[in-house]
Every structure is written in structure tokens, then in C-alpha cells.
Amino acid sequence: MSDVDFIVVGSGCSGAMAAQTLVESGARVLMLDVGVKGAEDEGRVASDEKKIPLKDFESIRVEEKNQHEYFLGKNFESLESTESGSGVQLTPARKHIVKHVDEFLKYSSESFVPVESLAYGGLGAGWGLGCCVYSTAEMKQCNLPENEMLNAYDVVAGRIGISADEKDDADPYTIGKTKNHLAPLKIDANAELLLEKYNIKKSGLNQNGFFLGRPALALLSENFNDRKASAYDDMHFYRDAGNSAYRPGLTIDELKKKNNFSYIGNQLIISFSENEHGVSVKTFDIESKEEKIFTAKNLVLAAGALSTARIVLRSFNSEKQISFLCNPYTYYPCLQWKMAGKKIEQNKTGMCQLSLFHDPQGTNFDVAMASLYTYRSLFLFRLLNEVPLNFRDAKELMRFLLSGIIIMGIHHPDSFSSNRFMKRMSDAGTVTKDSFKMEFVLGEEEEAKIISREKLFKSAMSKMGATALKRVEPGMGASIHYAGTLPFSKEEKELSLDLNGRLQGTKNVYVADSSGFTYLPAKGLTFSLMANAHNVVKKLNT
Template identity: 45%
Template structure:
């Protein structure tokens, strides 16, 4: 009977980081994953900048809008609208194997090789001390883990007004990426009127990214091709699969693809892990000494609910409310578009009126070019496609997207529960509810209006405010919350699932609070810590 030492479920951000910690410690590690990939698209995208591709590449439609125009979204902008054809494998088969039923919550999940990290926006924010405590994490261990993660993935950042909210005291980082003219003008206006913004609770600074500006470990520094949503040529952006690919060269690491973990059963001295093979739909049982679930807050919740016989039990749910606000910088309208630029977030505008470094909101600022203008044309009021196309092309060099995230805390109106479903190949689906209290809605609208007003002072003018629906932030947490008490469906501070001996959860399931800042950097840090504790079998 073959029994793995440690079995890590998934290949996303948390799984990759936990697996690296275990492998580096010399443990015998097996990663079990569905691992859908799309190598055909990877080879189609040339190593050229976006402007060159648009002007010269005959087959550009294949990867910009898709062979069957699958990348074209018109009308309502909802979840996954930003996922381009070369990355749509990220959400392939999700509706079949990870079904969710809800009228109030529409999540994005992944069975892809690299999980949701395939399309991660690369923002690397540390939680503040107050937010670390609110989430149920340990401040000292998290600060140490942030350094470890930064050394592994490579982060570009700088010290500025925003760094107390972004990189805090991080020591390991490369120089920041170069800003385009759009964002440099915004930053210049902020610096000229800093007192005005600070008095109103705003600070502005560079966005830290898991993106290299210097070569590192066989990965190339960023080339400013503005193709960040289509390709990872050069691997300057860190993706989970980058780490998993590296781990495959280790003698103590085994990757098992095509397997969806559905449940586990603890036996005397080992854990049985039940899987469904995809696409064969055959049941298979694998075994390990210690199981590390890292399938995401929703995926791990499914596995635990089935395994613990807790169908219909409601689990809490956290998700950052999110809106985005297309803006125009009038001084840039009609200017020649830049060839060398970054498509990811370049600036972050933080609204912390209490100055307590907790409970604040964050707006990430992006230029809008390579994601294709049709995604915004449908949002231009009272205009058809033809008129909108001409107007948006003229405005393109001055377009800025302000993506606003708000914090989230637990409430009785935000929950998940597992419901039997004979039509599903896994035998069930998740019912989800995500409803904000009216006071929360009013507060977030107030903050977004304040952002719009601040934007005008920065020289960017909002065209409208778009709410893509709850779940569109792709930030989920809190389904199996940390607890010092041995309660069912909670985690001990070590990450061990209460009621088990050798099952740990290394993703965001344990977080008791979700700050507005991107959670991925903290996911990676927590996964590293959980793996360390699993190695020591901390209870």
C-alpha cells in the first residue's frame, strides 16, 4: 500500500507555496490536482508588444478574442469578464465539477494548472498588524513569512506614502516597474496637493507586484510589452505553476493531475483521500500520512463538509465587495498610445479616514489598452457599437480604470451550504448567500463617491460606476474560521482542522476577517506557515 508523506490538494497560490515549504524541508510530497492547461494558446502568443501585434500580426484574433470569439463579452460586465482566451482554461469545467447555486453570489473558481493564480493581478499587500490579528493570524510569524515569500516569488516595490499599507516593513524587493505617462501625471498631481488628499484620508503610492524588474532564478525581468493578460513569456510574473514546474524536478515531489479530491477519511496512522478522475469519472483512493487542503476557501469547504458529514450546515463566507470606475484623464486624450507599458496596477489610492490601518478601502489604478476596448464600449451610455468605438479609440490614451475594493466581515447573511444534487457528477452543489446590510451598502457607496471626487482632483474624471456583482473580486475567505476552541468546522491556530489528527488547511479558509487589500500575498505567507506547522504536527 503506497502512502505519501504529505499530500497537498490543488496547484494554486496556497498549494504551490505550501508544497515548496514541505519539499524544501525534505518531506515526501504528492500534489493532487485537476490541472487543466492550454498549451496550444501558450505557443500562439508571440513575444511582441501589444501595439506591434495589433498592427502586424495576421492571426492576432486567435489569442486576443479567441478562435470562436469566446473572449468577447458584451452587455453586463460580470465575473470573469477580464479573462482572456489564452487563460480561459482557468475556468474550464468549473460549472460541471464545482457547481454553485445562488442569486446573490457569483464566484470565480478554477480547476486549472495554477488555479486562480493563472489570472492573478500580482498585487502583493501585507496585512497591517490590526488586520493580521483580526484575521486570526500571528503577527510575528506573518512578517517573517512575508520575507520568505518575497524571496521566492520576487516582488517589485518602493517606499512611499502608501508603503505603510502595502509592503509595511518588507526588506526583500526589487525596484518598482516604470509607470506610463497616465499614472506619472496622476502621481505628480497627488504630490503637488498631498496635504489636500491626506486631510481627507487619502494616500497614494506605487502598487507592489509579484513582477520582476531584475532577472532572478532563470526568470526574466519585465519587458513592458503590455501583454500581461495574455501570456507569461519570460516568466517575469510569478504564477503558481512556475513553482510547481520547479518542484517537479525534485526527487521528493510527485504531481498527480486529472484528479478532483472529493473527501477524506482518517484511518489508523494515515488518511484516505477519495478522488474523481477527470474526465473518466472513476473513483480512486489515494493515501497519505498528512493531508494539506489548499483548494481555496470554497473548494476546501466542499471537501470538509462532505468528509465531516455536515451537509446542509452553513459555513461563513467572506468576499471583498468590488466596483470599478472607468475614468478619463483629459490631458492625455488624443495622445499617441505608448508602446512600452504595463497593463497591471500601477498606483494604489488608499482611503483610511480613521488612520487606524484597518477597515480602509483601496482603489487600484490601471491603464486600459491591451484588454481591448470592446469590454468598455458596452458601458458607454446611449451609444451603439459604431459610435462607441470611435469615441473610445480617441479616449484610449487617457483611460484609467479605478478598481475599488472594500473590507468584509462575517454576518448571518453571508454563508455557504452543501446540498445534494443528483445531476452533478460530484453529487452535490454549493448554495451561497451574500447579502450586505444596508449600512454596509451605504458606507461603500459613500466611499466610492469620495473616490470619484478625489479622482477629479487628480485629473481623472469618472464616466460611471460599475458593480459587477458579489463574487467578482475573486477574493474569498473565512469558510473554516480559525478558533482557539475545538469546534466542528473550524481550524486551530496551527491550521489543523478541528476533529482531525492529520488534516491541515493552508488556504484562506481560516481567515476571520478580509481586509480590502489583495489577500494573495497573505495567502502565500499563511500557506508557508501552515506547512511549517504541519511538518511539526502542531496541534
């Protein structure tokens, strides 16, 4: 019999939270992960990141001769074609997040481009840090237990450090009743003006179901344990010297110091099987190119909804078509005219400045969410490439307009439909001997609803003095919010989870990511993922 109580698969936000809860309960935990890092060195921070001077973005731009090495990449990765491929929009410091994905997570699709990760910390290594609690109605629709989730939100907030404003109009949608949070972060002048306009037009906007406020972010407004408060240096897309942003790698680094936790990287999980002693997991070591077997009493899958489904379908040798959920996502560059022609302040963050929620019924259900970003540290050249004008004139125009630019990224909620599915197909040319067909198509009614809702968002922004300039559809899958591949079910049903997160048809296999959610609210799911992961494993008896 194995002396490992739990194998946890995946080091992303779910895996990190599940592992921490298990380790704190005294269980012996082994984490298996591919765990691609930014460089070959030990520790979470890549060596290239360490070379970036500890100055703010503006000062680096003015003073550092070798800035192109980290802003554009040593091999000019930032300038690679932006037409296709996973993670093309990532800065050089984050390119490792999608490394090996095209090689090991094969899929084909005519309608869907997923973003997946085999990195240390998974997609959490590039998470936008937005935290939202699900409402009572949303949790019910997701099949998540309300009271346990509310407690879990507090536990997770106490671990990761969340800065939030509990007194503005967005708080029912962001931090909710979670008590364990820090003071809100400062917002920049562009966002500040929008918020002022909102407060003037508030009653009309509220009547139309719009609520604006500061986002709850897993970015520190004050020192927290041994992590430093945000320096407002606008460098988060390149480095985070004080670890002010929460990344799952921080949790794993801490767990590695405990005797009852071990981590083995380079392991691509192929499948699992159960026997009378527990669970055995077959992996492919991407370094040695050998297959390996690991055993434990229990298995916790936390590889993300799509990757977990791959492992489960392969383990059950199933070619059944399964549904999944993904938030439709579009974004609008908007211009706040009053801010144009002004110099952008030196100290700010590049993360989400404000969150705008559309809750037409006032029920905190079927809510659409817009994250509002201002633009600077991703450089003009990226923006100018999308402007339909010659580069020289576009440069001068954008220098003038940039201080008033707000990028409004709108997420819409998603429910199950037969138009979205994934299916395992044989493929002898891959390490896993399979690839996955994935399709995600919106019905006509859904599309019409999205368009009409976005018109309302544009109108709300217009009332606050910001004009939407263009609608950009980055394609289905771009929200990077996936769920529902193995939905929670009260009945014993294949390829589903019971309400405790146990994979039906198994004794000791649990799923701690979003695979079980039976609805996907538009609010960012990461905070709820982590709360769910904590809930799933906290009840398990070691």
C-alpha cells in the same frame, strides 16, 4: 502505512507555497489537482500561447495578420456573451482557468457569483499580481500570528519576486517592512501624471485619509533566477514568454524536478477520512471517470476557501450553514482630462499602475483599496460595448479619450454577517452528489458605508484631475477574494481551524488557504495567503 508524508490539495498560490515549504523540509509530498492546462502539451505554457510572436502589443497589432486567433480566440471566445457565466471576461489565453468549473463545482445563488478554478495554478494563473501586507491590526482581526507572518512575507517575496517602491506613500499598505523585494516597475504616462497631481495635493488628500503610490507587484522589474524582467510589451493578458509574472505553475514545475515531490492531475477531490495510519483521500478522475483513493500521513487542503469548504462539509457529511467572507467590489471608469487626445506610449504593462488607499483613522485598519489600471490591450471593442452610444461615434470618441482613461477598481473590507453563507445540498445529478447554496447580501448600513466611501474616492480622484464617469457593480463575488469558511478558533469547535491551521475534529488535516481568516481586509489577499500557507506547514513534523 503510506510512504507519502503529505497530500497537498490544489496547485494555486496557497498549494504551491505549502508544497514548496514541505518539499524543502525534506517531506515526501504528493499534490492532487484537477490541473486544467491551456492545451494538452506538457509544461506550463500552452501551445497556443507559444504561437504568439515575441513582439510588443503595438507591433503585433501593426504587423501580424493572424492576431485575431489569439486576441479573439480561434473560436472567437472573446466575443461570447458578456452577460453571464464564470470567467466571461477572460481573454482566450486564460479561458482554461474556469474550464470544468460549471460542471464540477455546482452552486446555486440569487445574490452571489463566485469565480473558482480547477486550472493548473488555480486562480493564481490569472492573478492580478498585486501584493499587500496586512497591518498589525488586520492580522489580529484575521487571527494570524504577526511575527510569523512578517517572516513569512519575506520568505514568499524571496520565492516569487516582487517589484515595489519602499519610499512612497502607499508602502505601509503594499510592501510594508518586507525587505526581499526588487526595484519598482515603471508606470505609464497616464499614471505618472496622476501621481504628479497627487504630490501637489498631497497634504489635503492625506488629511482625508487618502494615500497613493505604486503597487507592489509579483512582476519582475529585473531578471530573477531564470525568469526575465518584464519587457513592458503590454501582452500579459495573452502570454508571458519570459515568465516575468509569478504564477504558481512556475513553482510546481520546479518542484516536479525534485525526488520527494509528485503531482497527479485530473483529480477532483471528493472527500477525506482519517484512520490510525493517517489520511485517505477519495478523488474522481475526470479523464477515466473513476473514483480513486490516495493515502498519506497528513493532508493539507489548499483548494481555496470555497472549494476547501466543499471538501470538508462533504467529508463530515455536514449540511450545516457556514459563513464566509468576500470583499465587495465596484469599479469606476475615470477620465484624466489632461491626458485625453494623446497617443499611448508603446512600452507599458497592462497590470495595475497605482494603488490608492483610504485609511481615514490612520490606523492601517478598515482600509479600502482602489487599484488603478490604464486601458489598452483589452481592445476598444470590449469598452465600446459598454458605452451608451452608437459604435461608430463611440469609437472615435474613445480613440480620443482612451489615453486618459483610468479604471478604478475599489475593494472594501469584509466582516462576518449572517447575510452571507454557504450550505451543502444533496444533488444526485452531480459527480460529488451535492451542490452548494451560496448567498451574499450586504446589509443596508454596509451598503450605505460603501456608497459614502466611494464618494470620497471619486472626490479624491477629482482633486487629482480625474473624473469618475460611471459606477459599475459587477456583482457579489467579482472581487474573487473569498475567506473565512472554516474560521480560526481558540476553542475546539466543529468546522473551524485551530490557530495552527489544523482542522478541528481531525488529527492530521490542515488547511493552508484563506479558509481560516476571520476578517478580510480590502487589500489583495494573495500575498497573505501564500505567507499563511508557508506558516501553516512549516511547523508540521514529518
